[in-house]
Amino acid sequence: MMLFLMAAGLTLVFGVMGLINLAHGSLFMIGAFACAFVAAATGHYWLGLAASLLVSAGVGALIEVGVIRKLYARDYLDQVLATFALILVFSEGTRWVFGSFPLYLNLPELLSGAVTLPGGLQYPVFRLVIILFGAAVAIGLWLLIGRTRLGIRIRAGEADREMIAALGVDIARLYTIVFALGAALAGFAGALVGSIQSVQVGMGEPVLILAFVVVVIGGIGSIKGALIGALLVGMTDTLGKALLPGLFAALGGGSGANAMAATVASMLIYILMAVVLVIRPQGLFGAKA
Amino acid sequence: MTRETIINLAIFAALIAFAIGAHLMGNGFAVTLATKAAIFALAGVGLNLALGYGGLVSLGHAAFFGIGGYVTGILASHAMSGTPVLTFPFTLAGSNDMLGIWPMAMVAGGLLALAIGALSLRTTGVYFIMVTLAFAQMVYYFAVSWPRYGGEDGLSFYVRNNFPGMNTFDPIQYFAICAALLAIALVFTAVVTQSRYGLALQAARQNRQRTMAVGIRPYGVLLVAFVLSGMIVALAGSLYADLNRFVSPAMLSWHMSGEIMVFVILGGVGRLCGPVAGAAIYILLEHLLGDVSEYWQALLGLLLLVIVIYSPGGLIGLITGRLPDRKLRNA
Numbered sequence: 001m002m003l004f005l006m007a008a009g010l011t012l013v014f015g016v017m018g019l020i021n022l023a024h025g026s027l028f029m030i031g032a033f034a035c036a037f038v039a040a041a042t043g044h045y046w047l048g049l050a051a052s053l054l055v056s057a058g059v060g061a062l063i064e065v066g067v068i069r070k071l072y073a074r075d076y077l078d079q080v081l082a083t084f085a086l087i088l089v090f091s092e093g094t095r096w097v098f099g100s101f102p103l104y105l106n107l108p109e110l111l112s113g114a115v116t117l118p119g120g121l122q123y124p125v126f127r128l129v130i131i132l133f134g135a136a137v138a139i140g141l142w143l144l145i146g147r148t149r150l151g152i153r154i155r156a157g158e159a160d161r162e163m164i165a166a167l168g169v170d171i172a173r174l175y176t177i178v179f180a181l182g183a184a185l186a187g188f189a190g191a192l193v194g195s196i197q198s199v200q201v202g203m204g205e206p207v208l209i210l211a212f213v214v215v216v217i218g219g220i221g222s223i224k225g226a227l228i229g230a231l232l233v234g235m236t237d238t239l240g241k242a243l244l245p246g247l248f249a250a251l252g253g254g255s256g257a258n259a260m261a262a263t264v265a266s267m268l269i270y271i272l273m274a275v276v277l278v279i280r281p282q283g284l285f286g287a288k289a
Numbered sequence: 290m291t292r293e294t295i296i297n298l299a300i301f302a303a304l305i306a307f308a309i310g311a312h313l314m315g316n317g318f319a320v321t322l323a324t325k326a327a328i329f330a331l332a333g334v335g336l337n338l339a340l341g342y343g344g345l346v347s348l349g350h351a352a353f354f355g356i357g358g359y360v361t362g363i364l365a366s367h368a369m370s371g372t373p374v375l376t377f378p379f380t381l382a383g384s385n386d387m388l389g390i391w392p393m394a395m396v397a398g399g400l401l402a403l404a405i406g407a408l409s410l411r412t413t414g415v416y417f418i419m420v421t422l423a424f425a426q427m428v429y430y431f432a433v434s435w436p437r438y439g440g441e442d443g444l445s446f447y448v449r450n451n452f453p454g455m456n457t458f459d460p461i462q463y464f465a466i467c468a469a470l471l472a473i474a475l476v477f478t479a480v481v482t483q484s485r486y487g488l489a490l491q492a493a494r495q496n497r498q499r500t501m502a503v504g505i506r507p508y509g510v511l512l513v514a515f516v517l518s519g520m521i522v523a524l525a526g527s528l529y530a531d532l533n534r535f536v537s538p539a540m541l542s543w544h545m546s547g548e549i550m551v552f553v554i555l556g557g558v559g560r561l562c563g564p565v566a567g568a569a570i571y572i573l574l575e576h577l578l579g580d581v582s583e584y585w586q587a588l589l590g591l592l593l594l595v596i597v598i599y600s601p602g603g604l605i606g607l608i609t610g611r612l613p614d615r616k617l618r619n620a
């Protein structure tokens with residue numbers, strides 16, 4: 001679900017703005033740091049979450065206005081380079097401000113602990129909450145894109161940016177909003193993940209790659225694709241890591257089996273992506289690539 | 290001679306002069322710096338073939354760089370311990386000989402590029418960028434979780450490999466080897482891009498439909514460029530492994546892909562010596578900014594941003610002006 005939050009933001013930015021944003025992982029990290037910092041300063045976890053949304057949206061808007069806006073008319077190449085440069089700036093900047101030691105977030109009473117699911121399975125409350133958040137965001141985005149005026153404009157901007165500008169929509173502002181929204185989703189995901197793991201510089205990068213895989217599998221610009229892609233990738237990854245060692249031990253046995261299983265498990269989602277691409281180069285729910 | 294040719298020669302001459310000057314002053318560290326620049330330039334030249342001339346924005350070239358490095362590391366470490374690399378299906382002994390290692394690194398890189406390229410080229414635009422990136426990550430995770438050759442810790446091999454008639458431990462001699470290979474790669478690129486095939490490749494970048502209309506299948510043309518590019522980058526990876534006498538998954542990480550791409554863009558995309566200028570300046574900046582601040586990467590990032598926004602043609606573009614047609618496939 002966390003993957004979905006991340007991928008939804010990415011796909012929004014990709015699909016609507018036709019922009020490749022490598023700095024999405026940095027926004028993820030910024031959200032996590034904002035949450036950790038504010039939560040530690042005020043003692044309120046919820047304030048931290050709110051801060052992660054606000055700060056990452058704010059930084060996203062700044063990036064859009066300051067850098068990205070100049071690059072829409074350019075090749076992907078310049079966008080890749082610019083966002084790569086942004087990663088360097090943000091990673092080092094964060095290290096400079098917060099130092100290279102990881103921060104930790106304390107969960108409020110309400111969210112820590114475990115519940116017993118029907119069937120007798122113990123499950124941490126917080127992970128359930130993440131799933132709920134994810135579902136809420138999915139529904140919220142679906143409503144936003146499908147049912148509101150802003151959503152109509154976003155979809156129109158996706159289809160033909162000159163035309164909607166000619167119709168009197170302030171396309172520059174629209175793009176800033178979309179980018180900030182994508183950034184806020186990334187930051188929010190960062191804050192949630194930061195609550196489970198530690199908050200540290202560079203935490204956004206592995207997730208960024210995963211989000212890319214999700215977007216590629218789901219199809220660019222499709223929120224539904226991002227959701228299903230995230231579920232697919234998450235399940236494949238978890239099941240692969242859980243089941244493969246047993247499977248390999250049963251098949252081959254020997255001491256190499258374990259290492260082999262770990263290797264294959266870590267590659268499994270990329271294999272999944274390759275398979276999807278061979279069958280459908282535009283992703284499962286993508287329009288024409 | 291056009292203005293650009295003169296600049297190209299000047300850039301290459303400057304690199305050589307820098308290394309020789311440093312050698313004469315007895316500054317071995319600066320020679321090594323120049324060697325590093327030459328190796329990264331070679332990687333950039335490789336990527337430039339796909340990216341600059343073929344319009345293939347690949348963010349996965351670290352995979353080829355790394356595999357070149359790993360082939361070198363694996364062969365050298367086996368030669369050291371005297372054990373064969375393979376016993377099945379054929380026996381393959383370890384090797385310490387650069388002349389033997391290079392072709393193997395290039396073949397490995399080429400085969401990997403063939404596999405990745407064949408799948409990735411089914412897609413275009415943003416998809417292509419992400420797919421190449423994801424495949425490179427796959428190789429990266431493979432290296433990290435494969436304990437036999439060091440896994441996450443990497444693989445050291447202590448002794449630099451041999452080249453007949455040369456003492457590869459002498460910094461200036463090793464620089465000579467790297468610079469010579471760089472020169473060969475540059476000439477190769479110049480010849481290829483001006484050949485019939487090179488023209489087809491550039492046509493495929495500019496307009497796929499039209500290329501098909503004149504009877505050329507872009508897929509094959511682009512795939513060949515991708516494979517050649519992977520082979521050159523793998524060779525650079527092999528040299529880099531020898532420079533450090535160490536390979537690690539860091540060579541495969543996507544930061545590496547980003548850096549190789551930065552060399553190319555910094556110098557000028559689709560310019561023969563662009564990557565050479567880019568790599569040299571990157572290494573220099575890295576070194577100089579490292580003295581200024583502990584957080585030099587942030588400064589480097591800001592500098593890159595300024596260059597991207599205000600100088601789309603890269604550094605060579607600043608001098609010669611924009612090429613008339615530099616549109617990459619953007620859809």
